[in-house]
Amino acid sequence: MTQPLDLQAMAAAAIARLTGPGGQFEMVVEEVLGAPIPVMKHRGRSLADVLEASIALGDRDYLITEDRRMSYTEHADAVGALARALRDRYGVGKGDRIGILAANTVEWVVAFWAAQCLGAIAVGYNAWWVPREIAYGLDHTRPSVLIVDAKRAAQVVELDIQLPVLTMEHDLPALIAEFDDGELPRTPVAEDDPAVILYTSGTSGRPKGAVHTQRNLLAVIEYHRFNDALAAAFQGRTDDGSPKGRRFLLTSPLFHIASLHNLVIPRMVTGDTTVIHQGSFDPDRVLRLVERERITNWGAMPTMASRMLDTDLSDYDLSSLMSFSLNSAPSSAALQQRLRDQLPVAKTALVTSYGLTECSTAATLAAPAELAAFPDTVGRPVIGVSIEIRDAQGNAVAEGIEGEICVRSPYVMLGYWEDEAATAAAITPDRWLRTGDIGVLEHGRLRLSGRRSDLILRGGENVYPTEIEQCLEEHPAVRECAVIGVPDADLGQQVAALVVVDEDTATNENELLEFTKQRLAYFKVPARWRITTTALPRNATGKVVRAGLEI
The missing domain is CATH 3.30.300.30 (ANL, C-terminal domain)
Incomplete structure (x- = not known):
């Protein structure tokens, strides 16, 4: 039982070097929306800056599907053209919403970044919604344009909506070709301006739109860069931030933070490749994709991992995998052990985390050694995150006492779109997020003991x-x-x-x-x-x- 403690001491020393005065990721406390929040001193200020800097990555692959490849240069060109089209033809400007209703596609990502060029707000609607739910979402966030794939276009036809609907298969390619000449649009934004709205199921019966700001998403990027630097420190190296040739597999919907915030967006800075799985989860298709594209990193839902383990993994070459994580839902000790027994990378590189849409990214992360020693943990707070366990009166309780998990960080959402009551119920005046989840802190590790009330x-x-x-x-x-x-x-x-x-x-x-x-x-x-x-x-x-x- 000493190994996790030794590794924890090593991690603490490395974190102190990286985040202390003069460190690569120096942390300072600044007032954010009226509350003192730890932030990185040397941080980006807008997502449009991130996009513009990505042009230097040139012909490196950014996005790959089964039948398409898009380099960083090609992506930036397509984003610029679409942004000019949305601005000049449809009048989209700062603060306007650009609705995206589609399954995982390259165009989904292009549309998101086009919104950032214009200071607009990308709205990721749930692609599994039926027309009635779609109608609610459109009425709720009132986009200036709606970008859809062919399947959702057929559903939208059933609705009486009065806004431009652009299809990914036909309208977007035509607009990108027509507006292919010009500078990358830039619109000044503040750090706490909204960048994206993602919907989360609502306890009151209707989905709520979690509003994530420029600050939130830029902080998520820095969190991923910090993790790279910390990993390098463990190996006695200094990470210079240069591309590492990693290939990340995307198997969750782009309207989830697991795929958009924590995969597609950070890769824009780390210079790695996102390989997008399309269609329903099929273990054989996904494992063949891992094999063909030499996937190095994969974050899967526990259900996906369980279905994968029902196949004969010896039929596939999975030797490229360097990292495997369980995301989006709790995982059992039994599933974790099955993974270690059957999937080679899981023996030494299996991690899990705890987070929710309102947090933008993970609030805690369990490293491989600690997860192996304590399979019911979801880990320790990640960089910039403070966690308190509070009683029913909102008072912090001691370690070992069960209560509601509360989180404060630069990743916590701005609030719920046009829902002041729900925002006030979820976020305290000093910016603590009440997760509604029940848990306990034990020696700095978080363990979940219950879920949000009645959540399935x-x-x-x-x-x-x-x-x-x-x-x-x-x-x-x-x-x-x-x-x-x-x-x-x-x-x-x-x-x-x-x-x-x-x-x-x-x-x-x-x-x-x-x-x-x-x-x-x-x-x-x-x-x-x-x-x-x-x-x-x-x-x-x-x-x-x-x-x-x-x-």
């Missing part, structure tokens, strides 16, 4: 029962209902619904299934049902008592 984690996707319950209650036969998560070996949890009706013949499972399929993204549709005429149990205040519900 299905295959890495957050599902809140309230939204599904409100949908079901629109059905004329449903008197009341309760939605809970039930264990599932593959997905972690499945969605289950207990529906109360007046008469046994009022409706049936198939009818309710079709009803929800038409109104909710597929991952929110209950997989298990129980229809009853017995009223739901409630407490003294009238709230449904979910504990003990059987479905």
Whole structure:
């Protein structure tokens, strides 16, 4: 048990050298939105600067799919052309929203960076939403233009929307060709100006738009650069920031922070390559991609990792992998050990983390040795993050005491788009984020002991029962209902619904299934049902008592 402690001491010494006075990543405390926040002294100030600097990376591959390759130069050219088109033809300017509704594509990334050139706000809508949910998102953030792929274009046709809709397959290539000549647009921005909105499932029944600023995303970039420097320090080297030839596999949606904030955006500075998997997760296709593109780094959801381990890994050449992480959902000790037993890179390089959309990136990270010694940990706070465990009254508790996890850092979102009440409930006046998750700190390590109230984690996707319950209650036969998560070996949890009706013949499972399929993204549709005429149990205040519900 001494090895993790020795490594921790080494890490502490290296961090002190890197972040102390005169260090490459010197940390200082500055006032950010009225609160004292630790920030890096020598930091970038705008994402447009990051894009412009990337041109120097020239012909290095930035983005790769199964059938396309885009260099840094080609990417910057496409971004500049699209930004000029959006500005000159559609009048998009600073603070306007550019909606992006699509599966993982090169154009998704180009559209994001085009927004940054204009000081506009990229809005990443959930590509799995059905038309009703899409309509809500468009009404909520009111984009000036909406950029879609062909599949979502067909869904948008069903809606009565009055804004330009640009397809990735036809409109964007035509605009990029038409506006291919000119300078890269630049619009002055402040550090705390919004850069992107990503939607997170809402406890009140509607998705909320988490607003991430220029500061947030630039801090995420520096966090990744710092990790590179720390890794080099462990090897007795100094990291000069030059490209290392790494190839990162992207398997999560671009409308998630795991892919956009923590993969696509930082690579713009580290000069590495992002290889984008497209389509549903298929272990054989993904492993062939790892083999063909010589992937070095992969962050996977636990569900993906579990499905991968059900295949014979000896059929693939995975020798290029240098790093493997479990992201987006808790992972069991059993899964971690299976990975170490079957995936060579996991024996020495398996990590996990804890974070949420509102944090922009990981709040904690568990290094390989510490995760092996303490498989239930999600690690220690990352650079710039402060964590407190607080009681129901908002008071910090001592180590070893369970309570709500609260986070403060330069990564914490600005707030929820046009929702002052939700923002005030989530972020204190001194910029502490109330995560709603329950955990405990033990010797500096965070351990999760509960999830946000009633949250269902299905295959890495957050599902809140309230939204599904409100949908079901629109059905004329449903008197009341309760939605809970039930264990599932593959997905972690499945969605289950207990529906109360007046008469046994009022409706049936198939009818309710079709009803929800038409109104909710597929991952929110209950997989298990129980229809009853017995009223739901409630407490003294009238709230449904979910504990003990059987479905």
